Amino acid sequence: MDASAYHGTLTSKLRPIVTMLTDALVRDFCPAYRPVGPPYPGNVWIRTDEAGNESLVDEKQLWQDVHDWLFNLEHELEDANDREFARMCAHMIRKNKGWVSLLTARVKKRLEP
Numbered sequence: 001m002d003a004s005a006y007h008g009t010l011t012s013k014l015r016p017i018v019t020m021l022t023d024a025l026v027r028d029f030c031p032a033y034r035p036v037g038p039p040y041p042g043n044v045w046i047r048t049d050e051a052g053n054e055s056l057v058d059e060k061q062l063w064q065d066v067h068d069w070l071f072n073l074e075h076e077l078e079d080a081n082d083r084e085f086a087r088m089c090a091h092m093i094r095k096n097k098g099w100v101s102l103l104t105a106r107v108k109k110r111l112e113p
Contacts, residue, residue: 021089022106024073025066029107033057045111059108066104067093 033045036056043059057065070093074086093099 063104067100
């Protein structure tokens with residue numbers, strides 16, 4: 001199916017939101033996560049926190065980190081319009097947890113070596 005088939009659909013309206021959230025997640029996650037490599041499987045990363053402490057993170061924890069980031073976004077934004085947008089995104093995500101899985105998969109692609 002080509003891109004023109006989506007024009008005017010709900011999917012076409014959500015694409016900019018998914019892109020914006022992906023870009024923000026990548027900007028925040030890529031500096032803090034890096035692949036471990038052998039002997040660990042490809043779905044394990046090292047996460048470095050703000051204090052410089054490192055911990056191993058599996059795919060389940062990465063999903064949880066993305067989830068937490070999405071729901072904390074509303075509290076971290078200073079602009080009222082941005083907070084309202086984050087509130088709307090959180091509402092969508094509460095209704096369909098598939099959003100977290102979609103965005104986690106996009107982050108994982110960017111974290112690949």
